[in-house]
Amino acid sequence: MIKIKNLSELQNLKVDNYFFEVLEDVIKISNKKEKFEINLKYNKDNLISTLETIKKLTEIKILLEDFSERxxxxxxxxxxxxxxxxxxxxxxxxxxxxxxxxxxxxxxxxxxxxxxxxxxxxxxxxxxxxxxxxxxxxxxxxxxxxxxxxxxxxxxxxxxxxxxxxxxxxxxxxxxxxxxxxxxxxxxxxxxxxxxxxxxxxxxxxxxxxxxxxxxxxxxxxxxxxxxxxxxxxxxxxxxxxxxxxxxxxxxxxxxxxxxxxxxxxxxxxxxxxxxxxxxxxxxxxxxxxxxxxxxxxxxxxxxxxxxxxxxx
The missing domain is CATH 3.40.50.620 (HUPs)
Structure with missing residues (x-):
């Protein structure tokens, strides 16, 4: 399980065979071993949903430490x-x-x-x-x-x-x-x-x-x-x-x-x-x-x- 305070902390994160890049409205998740890439669009106002999607796609549990009111x-x-x-x-x-x-x-x-x-x-x-x-x-x-x-x-x-x-x-x-x-x-x-x-x-x-x-x-x-x-x-x-x-x-x-x-x-x-x-x-x-x-x-x-x-x- 990984804890982050904001989405920028995913930048250049490497977990197992997954590598994360955070762009303006897309999170790029690549797996060099299995040779595939995921481009996940995200909404800054609903990061919880984005993290749940990442877990479904990669089985990596990421928790947000600071919540916005939304x-x-x-x-x-x-x-x-x-x-x-x-x-x-x-x-x-x-x-x-x-x-x-x-x-x-x-x-x-x-x-x-x-x-x-x-x-x-x-x-x-x-x-x-x-x-x-x-x-x-x-x-x-x-x-x-x-x-x-x-x-x-x-x-x-x-x-x-x-x-x-x-x-x-x-x-x-x-x-x-x-x-x-x-x-x-x-x-x-x-x-x-x-x-x-x-x-x-x-x-x-x-x-x-x-x-x-x-x-x-x-x-x-x-x-x-x-x-x-x-x-x-x-x-x-x-x-x-x-x-x-x-x-x-x-x-x-x-x-x-x-x-x-x-x-x-x-x-x-x-x-x-x-x-x-x-x-x-x-x-x-x-x-x-x-x-x-x-x-x-x-x-x-x-x-x-x-x-x-x-x-x-």
Whole structure:
């Protein structure tokens, strides 16, 4: 993968057997080994499309580090994701009236694929919808975590936003001497508490979380099997305790489509270092594997379960 700030940086670039020349309105791509040449016309106002075409022709992934205002939407929407991402997100946003005029919406940016795709989705909504609202991205960072978040910070900045980074010693609380039986639940609860406190301090009225259809289905089955109740992750609800509205715009989006989109755009996903996430003791992982197995015979199993619990939303 190659990162450039502008198209002029392709001039005289040599990658594998490809050689690039940038002319006034044409990019000349030659391959001396295979003895062919491509003359690719480009539009300075839509470089994202040009870079996608280069990838199709050469399999060379080139990312633009600085976006113009016009290029932001083109980059976010990409191609082929209307049915997989934007339509189900739009359906959830409309059905549960998730965003209203004047809202200040915090996004919990963990650095995983889900939260970054959620950020992209809300930036897209802000650009295409006739609604005036604010987006405030917030990252809770464990001091024990040595991950480099600079790429994540720069990614958010490319769209004109500043990522608020709040440091905490969350690792000690979750994996200390108490040896919490359900560290994932406790970790999520502590992170959420920090977000609620920050929101209150900054007068933020809504919290957007990156949970998707698979999360909702898995949580429902976990609660039935292990807790004996029908509690669910609702797509939207008002927290009386914290006086904020929680929204999950990707409630109808399947995880596999989020993975596909994040790979295509080469999103700056932080490396997962949590020892519990993929542990063989993880009940969620067991449920995920069961659903995956059933989906081989019944591809619509996730949608079927969602449809069966709509009355709980």
């Amino acid at each position: 290029e932001i939407l083109s980059f976010i929407e990409s191609k082929g994701y209307n049915k997989l991402l934007w339509n189900p997100i739009g359906k959830a946003m409309h059905q549960f009236n998730m965003i209203e005029e004047g809202d200040r919406v915090a996004i919990g940016i963990s650095g995983g694929k889900d939260s970054i795709v959620l950020f992209n989705a809300l930036v897209r909504i802000k650009k295409i919808a006739n609604i005036n609202f604010e987006i405030i991205p917030i990252h809770i960072h464990m001091k024990e975590d040595t991950s480099d978040i600079s790429e994540l910070v720069n990614y958010i900045k490319k769209f004109g936003y500043e990522l608020q980074v709040i440091e905490t010693k969350l690792g000690n609380l979750v994996s200390g001497e108490t040896k919490e039986k359900n560290p994932c639940f406790l970790c999520g609860r502590i992170r959420r508490g920090i977000l609620y406190t920050t929101m209150k301090e900054q007068n933020i009225n809504k919290l957007a979380l990156g949970h998707h259809k698979d999360d909702i289905v898995e949580t429902f089955l976990l609660n039935i099997i292990y807790q004996g109740n029908r509690n669910i992750m609702r797509p939207a609800y008002f927290s009386e305790e914290h006086q904020v509205t929680v929204i999950r715009p990707m409630a109808f989006v399947e995880e596999k489509n989020i993975i596909s989109y994040s790979k295509k755009l080469s999103l700056p996903i932080l490396e997962e270092k949590c020892p519990y996430e993929m542990s063989s003791d993880s009940k969620r992982l067991k449920i995920k594997n069961i659903i995956k197995s059933i989906s081989e015979e019944t591809p619509d199993v996730r949608s079927n379960i969602i449809n069966s619990i709509k009355d709980l939303f």
